[in-house]
Amino acid sequence: DTAVSQTPKYLVTQMGNDKSIKCEQNLGHDTMYWYKQDSKKFLKIMFSYNNKELIINETVPNRFSPKSPDKAHLNLHINSLELGDSAVYFCASSQSDGQGSEKLFFGSGTQLSVL
Amino acid sequence: GNSVTQMEGPVTLSEEAFLTINCTYTATGYPSLFWYVQYPGEGLQLLLKATKADDKGSNKGFEATYRKETTSFHLEKGSVQVSDSAVYFCALSEGGAQKLVFGQGTRLTINP
Numbered sequence: 001d002t003a004v005s006q007t008p009k010y011l012v013t014q015m016g017n018d019k020s021i022k023c024e025q026n027l028g029h030d031t032m033y034w035y036k037q038d039s040k041k042f043l044k045i046m047f048s049y050n051n052k053e054l055i056i057n058e059t060v061p062n063r064f065s066p067k068s069p070d071k072a073h074l075n076l077h078i079n080s081l082e083l084g085d086s087a088v089y090f091c092a093s094s095q096s097d098g099q100g101s102e103k104l105f106f107g108s109g110t111q112l113s114v115l
Numbered sequence: 116g117n118s119v120t121q122m123e124g125p126v127t128l129s130e131e132a133f134l135t136i137n138c139t140y141t142a143t144g145y146p147s148l149f150w151y152v153q154y155p156g157e158g159l160q161l162l163l164k165a166t167k168a169d170d171k172g173s174n175k176g177f178e179a180t181y182r183k184e185t186t187s188f189h190l191e192k193g194s195v196q197v198s199d200s201a202v203y204f205c206a207l208s209e210g211g212a213q214k215l216v217f218g219q220g221t222r223l224t225i226n227p
Binding site: 004031033040041042043044045048050055056090092094096099101102103104105106107108109 | 147149151153156157158159160161164166202204208211212213215217219220222
């Protein structure tokens with residue numbers, strides 16, 4: 001049973017297309033995230049949702065739109081894909097422990113290649 | 116703002132060598148500190164953590180001690196294995212996982 005699962009694992013597409021990445025967690029966590037990892041492995045948070053509400057929206061272009069239909073799902077839709085969007089996108093989830101030291105559970109990533 | 120700086124990689128060692136990956140941080144308060152590991156083709160997973168000064172986190176033979184006086188959280192292992200080859204991320208948080216800040220990652224390769 002995969003705790004945080006995201007699909008697809010690989011996504012190859014042309015510039016200008018619109019694509020979506022889906023994420024589901026079966027851990028009962030109340031918070032979900034999208035991270036972007038560039039080719040140098042630098043990891044940057046994009047969005048955070050807590051109980052379906054947007055909490056964090058870092059400096060991400062409007063072409064990126066997260067959707068959370070329920071607290072177990074957080075999908076990422078990307079419009080008008082650009083070359084610079086090529087990266088690995090990770091979904092993650094966490095449950096607050098009241099002490100500020102809870103851990104993140106990551107999915108295995110979606111490698112997006114924009115041609 | 117808060118930040119984390121790790122030693123530049125890649126780091127290449129022979130099996131059974133001693134490992135140290137340096138990590139220093141800048142924070143306004145008293146953060147929790149973490150090491151995450153990313154094996155090839157996988158997402159990150161928590162390796163160990165420490166929540167207050169002088170705490171030592173440990174897991175799978177890895178250790179790191181929260182040093183407030185030097186604002187450091189260096190990762191160590193006495194005898195590395197080929198299976199330890201991965202990218203290691205130091206991170207800090209003030210206020211939960213939503214405020215987690217990652218370092219740039221250090222790629223470790225262990226040769227047999």
